[in-house]
Structure formats: C-alpha cells, structure tokens
Amino acid sequence: MLDLRHYNCLGEALRAALDRWPDEVCLIEADRDRENARITYRQFEQAALPLARALQNAGFQSGSRAAIIMTNQSKWLISAYAIFYAGGVLVPLDYKLPAGEQLQLLAHSKAEVLIVEYHLWRAIMQTDNFKVLAARLVLVTEAPPGADLAGAKRWENFHDSRPPIFVPCKRRDPACIVYSSGTGGRPKGCVLTHENYLEQCRALTALYPFSPGVRYLSILPTNHAIDFMVGFIGPFTCGATVVHLRTLRPEYIREAFTRYRITYMTVVPMLLKVLERGLRQRFDELPRGRRRVLRALIGINRAFTRRRPKLKLSRKLLGQVHKGFGGELRALFVGGAFTEPSTLQFFYDLGIPVGNGYGCTEAGTVITLNDFRPFRADTVGKPLPGIEVNILDPDAEGVGEVAVRGNTVMSHYLDDPEMTAETIVDGWLRTGDLGRIDKSGHLQLLGRKKNMIVTEEGKNVYPEDIEAAFEGITAKEFCVFAANYLWPERTMVGEQLVLVVHPEPAPPASAPNAEEAAPDAFAASESPESPEPDAPAAPAIASEVAAEIEARNRRLINYKRISGYLVWDRDFPRTASMKIKRLDLAEQIRKDRGRHHVVYL
Amino acid sequence: MNTLEQTTEEILNLAATHFKVPREQLSPSDDFFKKLGINSLQALDLLTRIEQHFRIELPDYELQGVTDFRTLAERIQSRL
Numbered sequence: 001m002l003d004l005r006h007y008n009c010l011g012e013a014l015r016a017a018l019d020r021w022p023d024e025v026c027l028i029e030a031d032r033d034r035e036n037a038r039i040t041y042r043q044f045e046q047a048a049l050p051l052a053r054a055l056q057n058a059g060f061q062s063g064s065r066a067a068i069i070m071t072n073q074s075k076w077l078i079s080a081y082a083i084f085y086a087g088g089v090l091v092p093l094d095y096k097l098p099a100g101e102q103l104q105l106l107a108h109s110k111a112e113v114l115i116v117e118y119h120l121w122r123a124i125m126q127t128d129n130f131k132v133l134a135a136r137l138v139l140v141t142e143a144p145p146g147a148d149l150a151g152a153k154r155w156e157n158f159h160d161s162r163p164p165i166f167v168p169c170k171r172r173d174p175a176c177i178v179y180s181s182g183t184g185g186r187p188k189g190c191v192l193t194h195e196n197y198l199e200q201c202r203a204l205t206a207l208y209p210f211s212p213g214v215r216y217l218s219i220l221p222t223n224h225a226i227d228f229m230v231g232f233i234g235p236f237t238c239g240a241t242v243v244h245l246r247t248l249r250p251e252y253i254r255e256a257f258t259r260y261r262i263t264y265m266t267v268v269p270m271l272l273k274v275l276e277r278g279l280r281q282r283f284d285e286l287p288r289g290r291r292r293v294l295r296a297l298i299g300i301n302r303a304f305t306r307r308r309p310k311l312k313l314s315r316k317l318l319g320q321v322h323k324g325f326g327g328e329l330r331a332l333f334v335g336g337a338f339t340e341p342s343t344l345q346f347f348y349d350l351g352i353p354v355g356n357g358y359g360c361t362e363a364g365t366v367i368t369l370n371d372f373r374p375f376r377a378d379t380v381g382k383p384l385p386g387i388e389v390n391i392l393d394p395d396a397e398g399v400g401e402v403a404v405r406g407n408t409v410m411s412h413y414l415d416d417p418e419m420t421a422e423t424i425v426d427g428w429l430r431t432g433d434l435g436r437i438d439k440s441g442h443l444q445l446l447g448r449k450k451n452m453i454v455t456e457e458g459k460n461v462y463p464e465d466i467e468a469a470f471e472g473i474t475a476k477e478f479c480v481f482a483a484n485y486l487w488p489e490r491t492m493v494g495e496q497l498v499l500v501v502h503p504e505p506a507p508p509a510s511a512p513n514a515e516e517a518a519p520d521a522f523a524a525s526e527s528p529e530s531p532e533p534d535a536p537a538a539p540a541i542a543s544e545v546a547a548e549i550e551a552r553n554r555r556l557i558n559y560k561r562i563s564g565y566l567v568w569d570r571d572f573p574r575t576a577s578m579k580i581k582r583l584d585l586a587e588q589i590r591k592d593r594g595r596h597h598v599v600y601l
Numbered sequence: 602m603n604t605l606e607q608t609t610e611e612i613l614n615l616a617a618t619h620f621k622v623p624r625e626q627l628s629p630s631d632d633f634f635k636k637l638g639i640n641s642l643q644a645l646d647l648l649t650r651i652e653q654h655f656r657i658e659l660p661d662y663e664l665q666g667v668t669d670f671r672t673l674a675e676r677i678q679s680r681l
Binding site for chain 1 (some may be wrong): 632
C-alpha cells in the first residue's frame with residue numbers, strides 16, 4: 001500500500017496508485033449475474049485523463065466545485081479522479097434524494113459542474129425549480145440516443161486526448177463537500193480536507209489491510225462517506241479491486257460473494273439482519289443430525305476465537321457457511337446505524353468478524369472501530385489511531401456526550417460559521433451522541449442528546465425536516481420529536497418519531513364525539529401504567545384529524561414516517577420570533593406525559 | 602398488451618402470494634410498505650418477482666419514491 005504520509009492530496013495519492021499497479025484490476029462492474037465491465041488501473045487512468053482535460057478546457061480549475069449524482073459504477077470513480085486531478089473540489093450528492101432536494105444542495109454547494117446519470121437527470125429536469133440550476137456544465141452518462149438533455153452534454157463524448165495538467169492541492173485544502181442530513185432545510189455541507197481523507201485512510205488500512213488481490217464489494221452508495229473511503233480511496237491506494245453491484249437485491253449480493261470471492265464488504269444493519277435471517281433459516285431447514293453437528297462446530301469455533309479471529313480455522317470448521325460467502329471473506333463492516341450486539345455475535349461465532357464501528361461525516365467517516373482483540377459485540381470499538389474521544393460532562397455512570405478531536409475532523413460547515421461554532425467547540429467535535437468509555441478503552445453508545453433518529457438503513461432523520469409534510473392539518477400547532485429525545489432510553493435501536501399535536505379548541509358540543517372517535521387516545525390516557533393517575537386525562541383529537549395525520553404520514557417516504565402522535569393541550573412555548581422552543585416543550589412533555597400516551601398509527 | 606388495470610391486478614396478486622396476504626386485503630392505493638409490513642429490501646424482493654412475471658428487467662431505482670401499488674404499476678406499465 002502507499003505510504004499516505006508522503007502525499008498532500010487525494011489526486012496525488014490516486015495518481016501514484018494508478019502508476020504503481022497499472023495491470024491490476026481496479027474495478028469490476030456487475031449487474032445481477034452479468035459482468036458489464038472490468039478495468040485495470042491503467043484503463044482507469046486512460047478513461048479519466050481525457051475527461052480531466054476536457055474539464056480544464058471548459059474552465060475548470062483549482063478549487064472549482066463539481067457535483068456527482070450517480071449510482072455506484074465505474075463512471076462515478078473515473079469522474080471523481082478527473083475532478084481531483086484538475087485540483088477541483090468534489091461534491092458527492094445522494095442519488096436517492098428527491099430531485100428537488102438535490103437541486104437545493106447543488107445551489108448551496110455552488111457546484112459549477114454536475115455529472116449525473118441519465119435517469120436522475122430526467123427527474124431533475126422535471127422538477128418545478130429546475131431553472132434554479134446554476135451549474136454551467138452538466139455531463140449526463142448513459143443517455144439514450146436522441147434524448148432531450150436540456151443543454152447538458154453527454155459524458156461519453158466529453159473528452160480531449162491531449163494530456164491534462166495535474167493540479168496539486170495542499171493538505172488543508174478542501175477535497176470534498178459532503179452533505180449530512182440537514183435540519184429544517186438548513187443544508188449541512190461538511191468541508192473535508194485532503195488531510196482528513198489521507199489520515200482516515202491511513203488509520204483504517206492499518207487495521208484492515210487492503211492489497212492487490214483484495215476484492216471489496218461496494219453496495220453502499222459511493223456518495224456516502226463510508227463507501228467513498230472504504231470502496232474507493234482505501235482500495236485504490238492499496239492496489240485492490242472494487243466490485244460494483246448495480247442492484248441491492250440480497251439474492252444478487254449473495255451470488256456476487258461467490259462469483260468474485262469477496263474479501264470485504266460494508267453493509268447497513270438492515271442488510272446484515274437480512275443475511276442473518278437467511279442463514280438462520282437455512283440452518284433450521286437442516287436435518288436434525290446435521291443441525292446438531294453444526295451447532296457443535298459453532299461452539300468449537302466460538303471457544304477457539306474468543307481472544308481473536310482465526311480465519312483459517314473458522315473456514316475449516318464451518319466450510320459450508322464460508323463457501324456461501326465465497327470462501328475468502330475476511331470481514332464485513334457495518335455502519336450507518338447502530339447494530340444489535342446479538343447480530344454481531346451471530347456472525348462472529350460463524351467465523352465472520354463484523355467490523356462494527358461508529359462515525360459521522362463531520363469526523364471524516366469513522367471514529368471508533370472494533371479491532372477484534374478481543375471481539376466486543378457490546379461496544380463500537382476503540383478510537384482509530386490519531387483520533388481522540390472524550391466524554392463531555394459525564395454523569396455518575398460515566399455517560400456523557402461523545403466529543404472527537406483529530407486530523408480527520410472536518411474543517412467546517414460550508415457557509416455556516418454559526419453551526420460550525422456550535423458543533424466544533426475548542427477543537428472538539430460534538431457528536432450529539434451519548435456514550436461512555438469502558439476500562440479497556442472501548443466506546444459504548446447509549447442514546448442521543450440530539451433530537452433525531454437513525455434508521456436501520458442508516459438514514460439520519462431530523463424531525464424538523466419532516467414537519468412540512470404535516471403543514472395545514474387541522475390543529476392549532478404541531479411539532480415532531482424523536483421519541484428517545486422526549487423520553488430518553490439508553491438504546492439506539494428501534495428509534496421512532498412522534499408528532500405532538502395541539503388540537504384546535506373544539507366547540508363544547510363536539511367533545512363527546514371526539515371521545516367516541518378516538519377511543520385509542522382515551523384508552524391510552526387511562527392506562528394503568530400512567531405514572532400520575534391523578535393527572536388530567538390526555539385530550540384526544542377528532543377522527544378526521546387523526547385520518548388527516550395518517551394520510552399525510554403516508555406521503556412521506558417509509559423511513560421518515562412518524563410512528564404515532566401525542567395530543568398536547570397547552571400552547572407551545574415560543575421565542576419572540578414565534579419559533580417553537582423545542583427544548584422547553586420537550587421538558588414539559590417529559591414531565592407530564594409518558595410514552596404510553598402516544599397513539600400509534 | 603396489458604392495460605394499466607390488468608398490470609395493477611397482476612402486481613397485487615404477486616404481492617399477495619409472495620408475502621402471504623389474502624388478496625382481498627390489498628388495493629391499488631395501498632402503501633405497500635405499511636400494508637405488507639415490509640422494508641426497502643423486501644420491496645426489492647417484490648420487484649424481482651414482478652420482473653420474473655412480466656419478463657422485463659427493472660433497475661432498483663424504479664422503486665425510488667414509490668410507495669403504493671398503483672404508482673408501481675404505472676412504472677411497470679411504461680416498460681411493457
């Protein structure tokens with residue numbers, strides 16, 4: 001692998017990698033059971049340099065910003081390298097975002113160039129605010145012949161065979177602007193420097209070495225901080241191979257493991273669970289005798305790998321299981337959300353270590369990672385080399401807010417000094433997550449300080465962001481909270497969102513109807529679990545309003561939906577400018593209402 | 602060629618069989634995530650079934666932003 005201490009920027013490091021392993025395969029692009037492309041580092045360079053030159057011809061220069069909106073494929077990485085080669089700043093945008101939001105982020109990032117897949121470009125062209133697009137050059141990949149591109153150019157035709165000029169950057173120069181989920185329409189563009197990436201990559205590859213012959217299966221979106229690092233920068237600076245699979249369907253993922261004899265893959269907890277369920281089902285279907293043998297072998301493997309993984313031994317003991325994963329899998333990584341310890345343990349007992357970690361975009365991907373010495377399913381591992389973790393204002397049990405310092409922490413939020421100052425205080429990045437560090441230096445996560453949830457798919461959802469969906473419901477006022485923010489629980493799984501509704505004052509005559517119409521709400525208020533039996537009964541809302549809430553909820557994408565609503569009969573505390581004082585409201589709710597008052601949809 | 606109604610009906614039948622739900626409980630306007638109690642990966646499973654049935658290939662992104670059977674049927678119909 002390259003010694004990244006000797007490089008100043010990603011362009012320089014990637015350029016050295018292409019030079020060092022010209023004949024190694026760097027990318028395989030597969031779609032279901034077909035292989036679309038297989039390219040070497042030399043071919044990668046041959047595809048990227050003409051694009052870099054054409055970009056330079058079009059006025060792209062040091063510090064110019066270019067956004068990419070694409071699914072995982074070779075053109076994503078080729079374009080990214082061309083941007084870095086020309087000294088540009090990459091803005092990787094989430095291809096799963098609605099086109100309207102992509103346009104907002106494009107405007108916020110001030111990207112001059114946009115590189116986008118045709119089907120995504122088509123969606124952008126159809127948005128109402130398409131005209132706000134400020135990028136002066138749009139390159140569209142895979143557009144069908146004769147397609148109307150609204151002035152955009154075809155990526156495939158945009159090249160110049162003359163050599164481009166390599167533009168070096170300094171370590172502290174911005175490399176990428178990565179958007180983490182915003183709140184209330186306030187985009188959070190994390191400005192990550194070349195140093196952030198180079199140091200993060202150095203720390204990660206020291207723990208999990210990549211080398212020529214290693215094959216990484218990339219299924220998390222490349223725009224996501226994890227895949228960008230582990231599915232691009234990491235393998236490329238070590239001469240390894242990245243396998244792109246253009247579908248997330250579990251059956252094809254399973255096939256890809258065996259076809260490409262995958263070494264590493266990163267998954268979100270939801271996919272890990274799907275794999276677990278599939279395996280458990282297969283085990284249950286075994287004849288009783290074989291099932292017993294399997295159980296015994298798992299027990300032996302567990303005993304021998306207690307202190308550290310022993311891949312060779314595990315592959316011998318549990319050959320059939322490992323064969324299903326291609327036979328060369330060294331580890332899975334899981335990220336994006338909290339993973340249940342039982343799932344991690346299940347895989348570890350089979351001899352498939354799952355590198356469970358913790359991180360955030362602001363900290364340049366990974367903060368802590370399990371090093372398997374020994375494996376600890378109950379923690380998210382130890383801080384990576386060069387990263388300091390501190391627990392702010394710990395309580396009697398040592399639990400407090402997790403803060404991070406080190407050379408992988410972002411420079412700032414783009415054009416938002418106020419939010420930067422709130423997030424990075426005295427050099428420490430405040431994560432908003434609660435945790436404690438145990439005696440062996442492992443971090444345990446125990447909830448959140450901030451009002452948000454993270455789904456099993458690894459999606460961050462901020463309540464403020466989904467309030468717009470309920471705008472106009474028949475209520476005096478409303479507000480969305482993370483249930484764990486209202487009623488803290490030391491868990492990060494099964495997180496839910498709750499809509500707090502302050503109903504319109506009902507005319508006296510309609511009150512009995514309301515009771516009839518929303519029996520659940522009344523049942524909840526009379527729950528025997530109520531901590532305050534003398535407290536006034538929770539008010540209800542009319543069935544039409546409940547139906548309205550349900551209908552609005554359905555319009556939201558599944559992971560953004562509320563789980564239920566809570567009726568609140570007092571005015572929300574507000575600032576002079578009439579903004580809801582969320583903290584105060586949450587405190588009042590916490591005092592007067594419990595989780596059992598929530599009416600679940 | 603199928604009409605949109607026929608395509609919708611066939612998708613509802615496939616969903617009912619695949620997720621073992623009585624067919625009469627499903628209607629075109631249903632939110633399939635909620636009605637079937639499935640996550641996005643399970644929804645992709647349904648997409649595979651639909652592909653096999655209609656003998657077409659559907660990229661994963663055809664499911665992006667789709668939550669109800671009718672819209673899904675419209676997307677499929679445009680590819681038949």
